[in-house]
Amino acid sequence: MTSHRRPRQPSRTRVSVLTTAAAAAVALSANAAHAASGEKPGKDEVKARVDRLYEQAEQATEKYNGANEKQQKLQREISAIQDSVARGRQELNKLREGLGSMASAQYRSGGIDPSVQLLLSSDPDDFLDKASTLDQLSGQQVQALKKIQDKQRELAQQRAEAAEKLKDLAAARAELGDKKKEVQGKLAEAQKLLNTLTAREKAALDAEQQRASRSSAERVDIGHHAPATGRAAAAFAAAQSQLGKPYVRGATGPSSYDCSGLTSWAYAQAGVFIPRTSEAQSGIGTRLTRSQLQVGDLVFFFNDLHHVGLYAGNGQILHAPRTGTVVRYESMDTIGGPFMFGVRV
16 A cells, blocks of 8 residues: 655754855855956955855854853852752761761660661661661651761762763753854855955945944934933943944953943943843843834844844944944944844833
8 A cells, every 4th residue: 555654844953064065056156256257346246245254153142142141150050069969078078977977976885776876877778778677766866867878869860960961061062163163164254355455445444433433423413213211321431431442252341342241241340140141132031113212222133133232322322343343333224133122121
């Protein structure tokens, strides 16, 4: 009999891999076309491709920051468990010393009862299972033995928990290494493209960046929107004091920043400690539409929320854009990705 099976649907991971492969193939085809024709990509094309690579590097940077946060958290948790295990061992030794004192007293009075010998064994669980011997023990001895049993179980659970967290830590470190390589690869590729430009073309691009930073400050008119108040005002003022500081992957100030490094630093100056990554910051307060934004609110861009800034009023944000730029004002409409929502801390 013929079997009619429904075709297996491709997984999201496979679709993502295929999409990435297709995009890479298009890029390679474009590069090959330029090489075959002997043409060097023009300044504008190089800028567009470099901007895209910098955006991808920023996206990977936020993943890197998340992996780094996870690693640090696991290290703290493992350290706490190890400290607890060390204290537990000391308590266990004291409990065993107490039983040893009982045994010594019995020995001096005429020998150690067989039941007490069992008490001093390394496996009190086995002893307690032999219920017939319990009537040979005093209430104090039974209580001491149960304390040892409970402490041994507690230590075993803590060791098992530590072992699992060590596995998670190894995975987090591997993820951290992968994301670091991804960021470095994107930045190296961007630099390779920039190296194809002439000195005059590079100077022209630098001049464009400087003009963008200057004109963004001139365009901002905070008075067109509700002013910042309280903690938001303090955070926004702190961020304003960092205008002109360079974007650096993984940086949290005060000499340089990445996007979420700037927002977390700014709110810390206002006495509010928010998560490190843009994705985590997106879930900490009241979600807002564009029309509800006030100065100092967090604003998030791109479907995966890999970019965040502070709302500056009049459709502008104050942010650390990407590699090659500085902390500056910029229109929400020129970020390169869609505005998703705002958050009031």
